[in-house]
Amino acid sequence: MDGIKPKTVTTDGDEAIKIALMEMMLEAVHKLCYWHLHNKTIVKVKDPAFASKMTDLVFKYYSVDEFEQKWADLKYEFDIEGTNYAKILHERRKSWAESYLGAKFFCGMTTTQRNEGVNAVLKKKLNRSLKLYEVVRAIDMSLSWIRQRQAFDDYETLHSSVELEKTNMPQIEEQLSNLYTRNMFYKVRHQMQKQGRYTVESTSDDDKGIILHLLKYPQSIVKRSVMVTTDREYFVCECQYILSFGTPCRHIFEAMKHVKVIEMPESLILKQWTLNAREPNHIGPNETYRHCENKNTKDQARFGSITSKMAEIPYIGSRSHEAYEETMRQLGKMHITLQMYVNHEVDEGDYDDNVKWQHHDQVVLEPIVTRSKGTAKMKGSKNAMKRKCSICKKTGHNKATCIRKGHQKINYDSDDEDDEHFEDAMPQCGGTTHTDEEMTPQ
Numbered sequence: 261m262d263g264i265k266p267k268t269v270t271t272d273g274d275e276a277i278k279i280a281l282m283e284m285m286l287e288a289v290h291k292l293c294y295w296h297l298h299n300k301t302i303v304k305v306k307d308p309a310f311a312s313k314m315t316d317l318v319f320k321y322y323s324v325d326e327f328e329q330k331w332a333d334l335k336y337e338f339d340i341e342g343t344n345y346a347k348i349l350h351e352r353r354k355s356w357a358e359s360y361l362g363a364k365f366f367c368g369m370t371t372t373q374r375n376e377g378v379n380a381v382l383k384k385k386l387n388r389s390l391k392l393y394e395v396v397r398a399i400d401m402s403l404s405w406i407r408q409r410q411a412f413d414d415y416e417t418l419h420s421s422v423e424l425e426k427t428n429m430p431q432i433e434e435q436l437s438n439l440y441t442r443n444m445f446y447k448v449r450h451q452m453q454k455q456g457r458y459t460v461e462s463t464s465d466d467d468k469g470i471i472l473h474l475l476k477y478p479q480s481i482v483k484r485s486v487m488v489t490t491d492r493e494y495f496v497c498e499c500q501y502i503l504s505f506g507t508p509c510r511h512i513f514e515a516m517k518h519v520k521v522i523e524m525p526e527s528l529i530l531k532q533w534t535l536n537a538r539e540p541n542h543i544g545p546n547e548t549y550r551h552c553e554n555k556n557t558k559d560q561a562r563f564g565s566i567t568s569k570m571a572e573i574p575y576i577g578s579r580s581h582e583a584y585e586e587t588m589r590q591l592g593k594m595h596i597t598l599q600m601y602v603n604h605e606v607d608e609g610d611y612d613d614n615v616k617w618q619h620h621d622q623v624v625l626e627p628i629v630t631r632s633k634g635t636a637k638m639k640g641s642k643n644a645m646k647r648k649c650s651i652c653k654k655t656g657h658n659k660a661t662c663i664r665k666g667h668q669k670i671n672y673d674s675d676d677e678d679d680e681h682f683e684d685a686m687p688q689c690g691g692t693t694h695t696d697e698e699m700t701p702q
Contacts, residue, residue: 265285265287265288266285266288267287267288267289267364267365268288268289268291268364268365268366269281269285269288269289269290269291270291270292270293270366270369270370270371270372271290271291271292271293271372272292272293272296272372273292273293273296273297273300278290289361289364290355291355291356291361291364291366292352292355292356293370293371293372294315294318294356294370294371295371295372296371296372297318297356298311298314298315301314304343304345305338305340305345307338309338310334310338310340313334313337314334317330317331317334317357317358317359318356318357318358318370319358319370320358321358321359321362321499321500321501322358322359323359324359324360326359327353327357327359327360331350331353358504361504362499362500362501362503362504363500363503363504364503364504365503365504365506366504366505367505367506368447368504368505368506378406381402381405381406382398382399382402384402385398385399385401385402386398386399407571408574408575410571411571411572411574411575411576412575413441413442413443414441414571414572415572415575415576416442417441417442417535418535420442421437422437422442422445424437426449426453427449427452427453427455428455428456428517429452429455429513429516429517431522431523432452432513432516432521432522432523432524433449433452435523435524436448436449436524438535439524439529439534439535440533440534440535441533441534441535441537444507444533447507448507448508451507451508451509451510451513452510452513454510455510455511455513455514455517457476457477457510458474458475458476458477458484458510458511458514459474459475459477459514460472460473460474460514460515460518461473461474461475461483466487468487468489468490469487469488469489469490469494470487470488470519471485471486471487471488472485472486472487472488472514472515472518472519473485474486474511474514474515484497484498484499484511485497485498486498486511486512486514486515488515488519492519492521492525493525493526493527494525494527495508495512495515495516495525495527495528497509497511497512497515499511502528506530506532506533507528507530507533508528512528573587649662651664652664
């Protein structure tokens with residue numbers, strides 16, 4: 261992480277982890293996992309209604325005074341004021357209540373779902389009887405499955421469309437459908453749909469813009485305030501939803517509608533939720549990664565960036581035979597070109613996308629397809645291979661039954677001669693023909 265420490269951490273409430281965080285990550289905001297918190301609440305307080313109302317305090321935003329009042333009412337209603345559990349919960353309220361955590365960015369996660377999800381995938385492949393090399397292979401297979409799922413999601417987002425005009429802000433809805441990933445678009449559109457529940461009751465001027473006071477219909481007691489700058493580029497809501505989840509809340513969408521904004525301001529778009537989230541931030545003309553002094557860290561940063569970008573290629577390239585062949589051809593070209601860069605055979609300034617990877621008169625051609633080698637055709641087929649005698653090189657017999665067996669040291673043109681011309685094929689020496697007796701060794 262190039263020396264950057266996490267700003268927020270979600271744990272299951274283990275005391276040892278809490279102490280470690282206080283010692284090693286003083287700046288990090290510690291949040292308790294809702295799943296563990298909910299399960300413990302059910303055990304400590306037997307009434308199921310308590311857990312339901314407790315959930316309301318966990319997820320809904322209230323001002324600090326409103327929260328304290330609701331918490332006091334909750335303790336009184338279920339008669340837990342004097343219990344040790346109620347005391348511990350109140351002491352840890354800054355680690356689980358949205359009223360205190362609303363301004364901290366947790367990527368929308370409320371549980372330890374990220375590492376638990378990875379654990380669930382790994383447990384399908386791992387067990388204690390595996391050897392070390394089998395563990396490495398199992399982890400690699402699990403990661404490949406995760407990347408394949410990610411590539412599939414990216415492919416679906418890029419090559420499919422969604423049904424629009426589900427809200428009363430169609431221009432912004434269409435813009436966001438081409439901007440966000442598919443799952444994130446659905447979450448943002450859900451907030452857009454709930455925008456209709458609010459109405460602007462009044463407005464007031466501010467030094468930097470105007471403040472819109474919203475009421476929820478029909479519950480007039482729910483009020484929210486949204487500050488809008490004069491240039492209509494910045495929207496700040498008191499619920500602080502955008503600071504915690506990274507997407508605009510329903511109150512901001514109502515404010516955008518009231519001031520007649522028809523295009524999503526860039527200040528409300530978090531890049532990591534968009535389609536080009538894995539595109540590197542260009543810090544310099546030759547660097548597409550965070551600047552750091554350690555060369556190994558630079559290599560790792562480049563490796564991670566390339567791996568993320570290449571995640572879609574295996575999935576898309578395997579969809580058809582043509583796509584597979586084109587993928588392999590392009591990867592072969594890329595391999596040659598990049599190897600030449602690494603070996604300093606090509607200057608970066610000389611590379612031209614229009615000139616296809618041809619450098620120093622080197623051109624890699626398609627491989628020559630040769631006929632595969634294997635056993636002969638089965639007997640009875642047209643191209644069946646026939647055995648030949650190792651002495652006379654003719655078919656129909658072997659060396660044991662060959663009539664020329666006694667003359668295996670003689671050279672003859674057996675392929676062009678018949679057996680009846682055997683004596684004519686005998687080698688001549690000084691015009692004298694040698695008989696069998698003369699050639700037989702004594």
